[in-house]
Amino acid sequence: MAASTVTDPVLLRSRLDSLRAEHAALKQRGLQLNIARGKPSEEQLALSDAILSLPGPGDWKTEAGEDVRNYGGDPQGVPELRALMSPILDLPASQIVAGGNSSLAMMHDCLVWALLKGVPGSTEPWSRVEKPAFICPAPGYEKHHTMCVEYGIELLPVAVTPTGPDMDAVEALAADPRVKGIWCVPTYANPTGETYSDETARRLAAMKTGAPDFRLFWDDAYLVHHLSGNGVTRTNIVALCAAAGHPDRAFVFASTSKITLASAGVGFFASSPANVAWYLARDGKRGVGPDKLNQLRHVRFLKDADGLRDHMEKQRALLAPKFAAVLDGLSRRLAGTGVASWSNPLGGYFISIEALPGTARRAVELAQEAGVTLTVAGSTWPHGKDPQDSNIRIAPSYAPLADVKAAADIIGLSILLAAAETLLTNNARNKVAE
């Protein structure tokens, strides 16, 4: 990312003064805009208002005649909900587990069971491995990172490319037997927005791993969350792994949290028959199984895979203008300055900005002073430490469109101001050194 266009000291000085004046004026306005949180807006949640009174009086029986109010029934989850998700996940319902309200919790449970028991193919529980490690494309999702940190699993960052993680780096790291897995957000990644190419998925499925029980933690959180009309085509990672002779490599996770209600949705685990059997055997000793009434509620609301897709069109209609507003605001402030580049995602929940190295933290601080709360700088990196101090994550979904528009402009200004401050300081230093 070249910053050559603003390195002329005189030009820079004049711009710094005018940017500072603008920033000072904004501070006076006392705005309170928040685009830190990757969560649905009230309008999005209102699309699912019918759920608040479903399934309705006397409606508690599945097609198979099971009482979803009671203990027992299919421990894999309500069959018609798994059938509904089957075309979405491109896997038979028998390879899908419908769980509780959080796919992240299902990832956590897979991780602790792997640590305490091992997974199919393990020779010992992962907690017995010296210095177990996970590969994590960075920037990435902080809750994946904190989960590993919590259990002493080292995080090994690899760079993100437009087609997914840097596969040469991934393959090199995966050759180490202590490396047990990789975090993947394969569709519209958090926060960088790219979708893994077929080639990336194929290499992940086929690569040699040092650990025979290596797992792709395939968090397909945004699999139907398209911003463009056509959307992307997902790769069927479970099928690719099977074709490559590693049938049990992929743990796939999905969720309706950003389809229906964020706190009250349904999470899914999908994988090979052996992994599903392993999951159910562990989960059966954890508790009484998932909330099947909420699963039936979702069947009644979404009806079928087409109903789900139609619902996502309504989500898109609310989300796409907000993403456009951010991109527009950033362009107007930053295009041609050379101090930042940013993603233009075709789906998902985030726009990721790469600012001038060493300025992200300052830019977020400046935006905060001007009334815009952003995700804490660095939080997309393991341990919250962005080695370049360059990544800024924007989550446009929650705030009203007008706020998003105002915030995008202020963020652009803050990035520019932080860059000008830094460049001018460097310039002065260079002067002294000359």
Add this chain to the structure above:
Amino acid sequence: MAASTVTDPVLLRSRLDSLRAEHAALKQRGLQLNIARGKPSEEQLALSDAILSLPGPGDWKTEAGEDVRNYGGDPQGVPELRALMSPILDLPASQIVAGGNSSLAMMHDCLVWALLKGVPGSTEPWSRVEKPAFICPAPGYEKHHTMCVEYGIELLPVAVTPTGPDMDAVEALAADPRVKGIWCVPTYANPTGETYSDETARRLAAMKTGAPDFRLFWDDAYLVHHLSGNGVTRTNIVALCAAAGHPDRAFVFASTSKITLASAGVGFFASSPANVAWYLARDGKRGVGPDKLNQLRHVRFLKDADGLRDHMEKQRALLAPKFAAVLDGLSRRLAGTGVASWSNPLGGYFISIEALPGTARRAVELAQEAGVTLTVAGSTWPHGKDPQDSNIRIAPSYAPLADVKAAADIIGLSILLAAAETLLTNNARNKVAE
């Protein structure tokens, strides 16, 4: 338990013949009665039918203004639900966590976090302890046992008395540093029905333990599940532990699974401030928090602690006649025979029978032949192995009252027949030996 009244060989032979004839006639009838499952009946679940359409359109805000549909909010759970449970649990709402649909899952999570991280007061994670062990009053709840077996925690059974576990045995075992906890169902225990006395609770709170991080896993699943009008008075184990200088000893669990809907209720964790902070720190790294919409749903339905108690009166009206029918059926068949004793619980979900040692498995088999499915004999003991082969668990809640009546009679017959078979065989053996 004396069996002297039926040891006369002539009398026994004549009774055996008539019991066999009765049993054969029952087999012909092809009954299908199931009293194996400790789960609510359809009538009980119908008491909560209103939940199926709650909270209703547009009702998604807590008193504090939080949106229960979305991410975020109070990670400890909806405050008004915790306030509702406060008088029930006799603890401030700040010491109560409202969770997902399964208190058993919360116990599991505490156990895996203890294994991987340790609890307040731990010097190392429990998984680093050589041969960690838990005390379990037996007969007990099989899902407590299987959870320990799953994670390699040895189960140390102690006898059950009418006032709780045999405390001399508990204190002796707890002195061993590898013993990390004890499973307790302190109110109307599963399956034995007794409620721990104040003295038992006081001794559990005060006893010296070899492990500084010893925990009472206090599963108060039946705390408001009274069968008699007055109910029992619970002891406040958290307060007792604090008074005894062990403020963090008790992990208390409760659930609305057998108050509202078995699969779609809310579980609770209640403990000392340090334990609650520990739980929340762990849980915050697990997922997106509990289903708060379901928590609000429960507030709308139960309204307050008195509403909950009123609801339990309706449950009692459905359950008490079934328990009475079992006790009546057992009495008519078995009173005075000396071959069985049984519990007469003041609450909870189970009646526990102690049959003649060596006959429980056979009695369950005979009942099955006559059309009554019972809990598998032995399943109330660790690893499913009842050392005396004497315990039979009856769960009268699920089946219709008429079925319960018929089943109780058949169970009584089966216990008697199994005893007569055994005694006659012994008698014949003794004859040979003479």
